[in-house]
Amino acid sequence: MTGFLLLAFTFLIAGVIAVPIASRLGLGSVLGYLIAGIALGPLIGALGVDLVSIQHFAEFGVVMMLFLVGLELEPKLLWEMRARLLGLGGLQVLGTVAGVTGIAMAFGQPWQTALTIGMVLSLSSTAIVLQTLNEKGLARSDGGRASFSVLLFQDIAVIPMLAIIPLLALPDLFAGGHAAEAAAVHGESAGFDLNLVDGLGGWQRALVTLAAIGAVIGIGAYLTRPIFRYIARAKMRELFTAAALMIVIGIALLMTLVGLSPALGTFLAGVVLANSEYRHELESDIDPFRGLLLGLFFMTVGAGINFALLAANPAAILGAVAGLIALKAGVLWVLARIFKLQGADRWLFALGLAQAGEFAFVLLAFTTANGVIPDALAAPISLIVALSMLLTPALFILLDKVVMPHYLARSTRPDDPIEPDGKIIIAGHGRFGGIINRMLSSAGHATTVIDYSSEHLEALRTFGFQVHFGDATRPDLLQAAGIAEAKLLVIAIDDKAKITELVRYALHTYPDLHVLARAIDRDHVYELWAAGCRDIVRETYDSSIRAGRSALQALGLNPRQAARISDEFERLDRASMPVLAGLYRLDTPPHLNAPYVAKVKEISEEWDRQLRGQMAEAEAEDAEDTERTAGEDVISG
Missing domain, CATH: 1.10.287 (Helix Hairpins)
Structure with a gap:
């Protein structure tokens, strides 16, 4: 018991110390967790901890994350993504597998081993990429949606890879001991092997697989509502949390029993529940566990980096990491051009998915157990995977600090004149900013719109709006949009911290500029008031007044x-706001x-x-x- 508590305390204190520092330095939480894991590596080794077992447990954070992603997607939206899902995702996997296989064969590997290495390295990190996209507010951009399509296809592609790899076994490598190791790949950490498809023929396995998928859809569509209605009668919040975990763990278990990816099963369940009245309750119950497990997973990746092996072969290992990132980025860049991703989205897509992923560790264990890749080769490949994941936050920093400013400086249109009577900038053109833009345009005012969705902005350009793609909090982009001559800046983006940041910058740099800011909640009103803004609109205030009247x-x-x-x-409420804002303290x-x-x-x-x-x-x-x-x-x- 003492050892367990010591280990839990060690991981928690490392994360609590490292992540805030990394976030403050602009490195992101993922890199903070990875650095914390690297720092813990020697201690974990000294304590004799089974890091692989912890990593298998922590990988359940990926399963929960895909369940939450599924909750955000309605089946109709998923069907609309089918072209990118199959086209972008399928071509990315095939292109990367082909490239890595060719290089491995050139270095003298048998074609079976080379093809397996290609499959292992073709996958990207769902955990790191989705976490980073959400943190940076890029998940809804065109590049973010394209990245998600590829990641989802990769998670599905793990299933046929697990079926193909045993067929590539090399007789010289396959030994009796390997077969025993295979059980660990499927996660039988409880000490027993239970698989419903062992010993079945091909068509029987297919029927069982389809039945399992059908069961997941049926559970989501027909059983969850009665379960939650039954639990609601007890009026105990912890039972909702227990039921949410029960559903996710149960579906993951079912998928594992039939040899499928648990992440795929929970994603399908999330999609089925996307229109459920319990959707937000499920999100709020699962999200804390997802965040903690993902943090633990990233720390185990950092702790598992074999620096002794890196020190013994630094040039070869680092060269292989650079080559892998360059190859995957090149394949992704070509696909981005084919599928007409523009400028910044193309860079986001190419650099964001250039690493190897967490499922590579699972596949590597499976390949060694089935005699496809020798242990001596699996060790450096595992190190390459871990280092590529470690470098991913650095690639996003490169994108944010170097590539994006260069692209924005070239892509903004200085030759597009701003109308003399239309010196209005609207930052954000979603459900809030879009209505403001339509009202102002209908009244005869020309507007300059800044938003992250290039598809949306291209549509606006056809109607004569002057638009810019990118992050409206960037001073260089605001300059290109004409903020120095603007009369009004409407801040309608949906990120609370970025709204406050932009208000401070705009009012400090352009004190004569009228700033109209969107407030997320009442406390945000006080923050914006303290930042100097005096034209603040709470996003749900007017609709709430109307609801109260009704x-x-x-x-x-x-x-x-x-x-x-x-x-x-x-x-009365409007009269009280300035008084309370004057007494509000941001640090208390x-x-x-x-x-x-x-x-x-x-x-x-x-x-x-x-x-x-x-x-x-x-x-x-x-x-x-x-x-x-x-x-x-x-x-x-």
Whole structure:
């Protein structure tokens, strides 16, 4: 027990120390976890910890991540992705396998071993890439969506790879001991081997596989709602968490029993549940476990790097890592051109997926167990995989700091004139900024739009809008968009931290510029107020006021009375915001800020008094109207 607690404490304290430092330095959380793992490597070795077993456990974070990704995708959207899923993903795997196989054969490897190495290295890191795309807000960009399509295809491609690899076994390598090792690849850490398809023929295995996939879809479509309705009656939050974990672990177990990827099964379950009323509950319950397990996985990757082997062959190992990244980036670049990804998206797609992935470790263990790759060769390949994953955050930093500014400087259109009366910049053209843009355009104002979706912006260009692709928080891009001459900057991006960052920069650099900022919540209003912005719109405020008015009408008030109370509520709320913003402290939690708490209580009492007065007046007016109507009826009668 002491050893377990010591190990858990060691991993947790390493992550808590390293990740905030890495994030503050702009390196991202993934690199922070990897560095923490590298630092822990000697200690873990000294303690005699079975790092491989921990890594197999931590890989379940990838399974949970794909379940959450599936929750974000409706089946209709997944069907719309089929061209990129099969085209981009299939060609990427085939192209990389062909390139790596040819190089391996040139170095004297048998074609069976060379082909297997190609399959192992063709996969990219789902965990690192999706985590980094989400952190940088690039997941919804064209390059981000294309990257996801390839990653999803790769996860599916693991299934036929596991079927093909045993057929490539070399008799000289395959020994009795290897067969026993194969069980570990399938994750039988509980001490027993249970596989429902062992000993079945090809068509029987196919039927069992299809039945398992059908069971996953059926569970998601028909069983989850009754299960969660049953649990809801207990009104215990922890049971929802237990049920969410039960579903994910159960589906992963089912997929493993039939020899399929557990990540694929949970992804399918997520897609089926994308329209469920329990979707957000599932997300909130699973996400903390996903984050912790992924962090642990990245630390095990860092701790597993064999620096002794690297020190013995530095030129060969580092050359192989550079060659692998260059080869995969080249294949991805060509595919990006074929599928018409533009500029920055092309760079994101090519550099983001240029590493090897976590499934490579699984396949490597499987290949050695089946006598396809000798142990002496598997060790350096495993090191190459780990180092390529370690370098991925650096590739994203290269993309962010070097490639993107160079591309943006070349891709913005300085020869596109901004209309003299249209000096308006809109940062973000989603559901919030798009409405503002349409209203301003309808009123005859020309706008300059900055957004990450090049497809969306290309459509806007056809309607005569001046648009720029990229991150609106970049000063060089704002300069290209004409912020020095602009009268109005509308900040409608959906990242809370970036909104605040952009407000600070714009008001500090251009103090005469009118900034209209989107606020995510009430605390964000105070942050923007402290940053100097005085035109702040809470994204759900007006719709919430309308919903409150509708609720009053549902409770018996007539439309005029409900409107009167909602108008008074809005007046009081708007009047209180500057007062509370002046007392709000960014470095102090609201409940620990005594002046702020006292003012909130005082304002709340005043609100209650005034709103109840409005309610009484409305009820009195309604009674007078009723009496007057009754009197008129008597007279007319």
